[in-house]
Amino acid sequence: MSETNMNNTVVDHEYGADEIQILEGLEAVRKRPGMYIGTTASRGLHHLVYEIVDNSVDEALAGFCDTIEVIINEGNSVTVIDNGRGIPVGINHKAGIPGVEVVFTILHAGGKFGGGGYKVSGGLHGVGASVVNALSNWLEVEIYQDGKIYKQRYERGRVCYPLKEIGTCDVDKTGTKVTFLPDDTIFTETTVFEFDVLKRRLREMAFLTKGLHIILKDERKETEDIKADNENEQINELLTRAEADIKSDASVNKKPKFIEFYYEGGIKEFVSYLNKSKTPLYENILYFEGERNNVYVEVAFQHNDSYNESVFSFVNNINTPEGGTHLMGFRNAITKTFNDYARNAKLLKDSEPNLSGEDIREGLTAIISVKIEDPQFEGQTKQKLGNSEARSAVDSIVTEQLTIFLEMNPAIAKTICEKSILAQRAREAARKARDLTRRKTALDGLSLPGKLADCSDKDPKNCEIYIVEGDSAGGSAKTARARATQAILPLRGKILNVEKARLDKIYANAEIKAMITAFGTGIHEDFDITKLRYDKIILMTDADVDGAHISTLLLTFIYRFMPDLIKEGHVYLAKPPLYKIEKNKKVWYAYSYEELDKILQDIGRDQNNKIQRYKGLGEMDADQLWETTMDPERRILLRVNLDEEMESELDLTFTTLMGDKVEPRRDFIVENAKYVKNLDINSL
Ligand code: TSJ
Numbered sequence: 001m002s003e004t005n006m007n008n009t010v011v012d013h014e015y016g017a018d019e020i021q022i023l024e025g026l027e028a029v030r031k032r033p034g035m036y037i038g039t040t041a042s043r044g045l046h047h048l049v050y051e052i053v054d055n056s057v058d059e060a061l062a063g064f065c066d067t068i069e070v071i072i073n074e075g076n077s078v079t080v081i082d083n084g085r086g087i088p089v090g091i092n093h094k095a096g097i098p099g100v101e102v103v104f105t106i107l108h109a110g111g112k113f114g115g116g117g118y119k120v121s122g123g124l125h126g127v128g129a130s131v132v133n134a135l136s137n138w139l140e141v142e143i144y145q146d147g148k149i150y151k152q153r154y155e156r157g158r159v160c161y162p163l164k165e166i167g168t169c170d171v172d173k174t175g176t177k178v179t180f181l182p183d184d185t186i187f188t189e190t191t192v193f194e195f196d197v198l199k200r201r202l203r204e205m206a207f208l209t210k211g212l213h214i215i216l217k218d219e220r221k222e223t224e225d226i227k228a229d230n231e232n233e234q235i236n237e238l239l240t241r242a243e244a245d246i247k248s249d250a251s252v253n254k255k256p257k258f259i260e261f262y263y264e265g266g267i268k269e270f271v272s273y274l275n276k277s278k279t280p281l282y283e284n285i286l287y288f289e290g291e292r293n294n295v296y297v298e299v300a301f302q303h304n305d306s307y308n309e310s311v312f313s314f315v316n317n318i319n320t321p322e323g324g325t326h327l328m329g330f331r332n333a334i335t336k337t338f339n340d341y342a343r344n345a346k347l348l349k350d351s352e353p354n355l356s357g358e359d360i361r362e363g364l365t366a367i368i369s370v371k372i373e374d375p376q377f378e379g380q381t382k383q384k385l386g387n388s389e390a391r392s393a394v395d396s397i398v399t400e401q402l403t404i405f406l407e408m409n410p411a412i413a414k415t416i417c418e419k420s421i422l423a424q425r426a427r428e429a430a431r432k433a434r435d436l437t438r439r440k441t442a443l444d445g446l447s448l449p450g451k452l453a454d455c456s457d458k459d460p461k462n463c464e465i466y467i468v469e470g471d472s473a474g475g476s477a478k479t480a481r482a483r484a485t486q487a488i489l490p491l492r493g494k495i496l497n498v499e500k501a502r503l504d505k506i507y508a509n510a511e512i513k514a515m516i517t518a519f520g521t522g523i524h525e526d527f528d529i530t531k532l533r534y535d536k537i538i539l540m541t542d543a544d545v546d547g548a549h550i551s552t553l554l555l556t557f558i559y560r561f562m563p564d565l566i567k568e569g570h571v572y573l574a575k576p577p578l579y580k581i582e583k584n585k586k587v588w589y590a591y592s593y594e595e596l597d598k599i600l601q602d603i604g605r606d607q608n609n610k611i612q613r614y615k616g617l618g619e620m621d622a623d624q625l626w627e628t629t630m631d632p633e634r635r636i637l638l639r640v641n642l643d644e645e646m647e648s649e650l651d652l653t654f655t656t657l658m659g660d661k662v663e664p665r666r667d668f669i670v671e672n673a674k675y676v677k678n679l680d681i682n683s684l
Contacts, residue, residue, distance in 0.1 A: 025107035026157035029134035052080045059084030067213040077181040086145040104133045139180035147171040210266025218257045267300040267367040278304035282412045288401040295393035301366035309361040313368040324385025326370045329394030347417045362423035430503035449514035455487040464536035479622035523561040540574035542616040575636040576629045582610040
């Protein structure tokens, strides 16, 4: 092991022991890749790219680079190019090898060897380029510096030859180019990069780094992309229902091959992007920026006329879905500052109580981004920022600048305060309504909704609940079900769109109340998963556009009120068949057009084949419904997943699909052909 390395290394040794350690370091990465990149599935594969790009983003944050280009090459290698200073090629004193070799061969070397500037962007779990190198079949780096081009190649982490000069370039041209091919013996599930996945994260990075150009190109032939797409075929199916009408538009099928992100306004533009399908309450996007105690703070926000809070926080360009000190600092600052303002401006009377944080955050879209030298993560999942200096930095910067802004923009200040006061009143009304239901619950034990046909088994682990659209399908489902373990809750018509209703109205909605009581968990801060009455919550709707819409409404409700049900994998979509085929008294069901095609191929395409296209659950009798959609032995269920790393995109998915602006909604569907893909629905 060490021999190969010795033969290939530039410098003469004294450093043999170090090199053995180097190899052991990278070998450890190859042995336990999960420890370094979390997963070797598709997500881990894509993280390799982010890990490399993070280095270029650091160079941009240090002020030496303004363009990063990412290219997916034919054969699924990836190239990242920046126009920064180029990784240092001089011999690193400590290691006795060129800086670039240190970066790629020594575990956790990233950042430590760079002088000056921030080492801020975090990378997944803070691992470096060496991890990408260790997990690549091969990796090549080229550096443009002082009119020279340097190159080195590695295979499975090992140096192939000493860093060498391979030519000259314009002295003005500087930068780094890295190309790597992920190791298919490690990424056994897939080595196919998905354009859309990279696109989403790169867009986020561009939003978080104002003034940086990030370009993504796909140079593969059509086939690779289609291969990746087919892995999500079951999703396509769901989509074809909702999108059948749009699909005729040829542009849908044309994949983008090139995209450039550049946001001069950074997170300000992030906020307007998130609000694009909503109606803002005022034109400005408030933006505050500053540095305190070595914490660089940026905050942008704008209220819209909805009732939901869409606040996303980032530390060193990494999303922190669980928040932490930076988020607490922000919340504290806006609560205090708006209350002070509202009192002073007599918008809030002396007799009235303070606005709560929740009131002020109603309809708020915000991005909080901090950059900090040594982020400490806490909590069970180590995703919550713990540094107390981040709290005080965000709090004081937002308080100071927001106070001034409100003084100078009284009309906006008044709009926000009035919206918050309305929210306060609605919250009070909702609390009263909720207390009423709570008291009732306490008295009756569990007063389950009347429409619910509950199952008899009392162990939630064995139980499932079907949420069924419409009374007639509900009736069939009640007849068809396995009474011991399957409960049926029929819902009447379209359910309330929680994106467009305030809490009091939501609590007053019968369908929503029925679901909340049936599930048993409570919602929001009262949510308690141990009280869940069913292991599986199965949404069963028609296989048409309306059905897809109802599913989305239901998912939106669950996402906003009890997201943990989705995160813990309790939420499913039933998949009714699309076709029934009859021949000689025998019956087949097909769940997709492809399946229909296959069945017809198998049984022969005779004239007397009877093919029925199911339009709704109502067209099936109880037996058919059981056979095709409810029998655990035969049915197909799709599990709904939240990809937490793309929180903001997910929020956008729901708000866009459920929002009231028609144009953005259509654009969204056309652009992202697969909205459910964001939900990452996995077939079981
Ligand atoms: F890490 C990496 F190898 F994966 C990688 C690093 C990949 C890519 C595409 C780019 C980079 C990278 C590194 N771009 N720019 C830099 N800059 C430095 O490493 C650098 C240059 C000069 C100095 C200095 O103090 O003079 C310091 C650093 C960290």
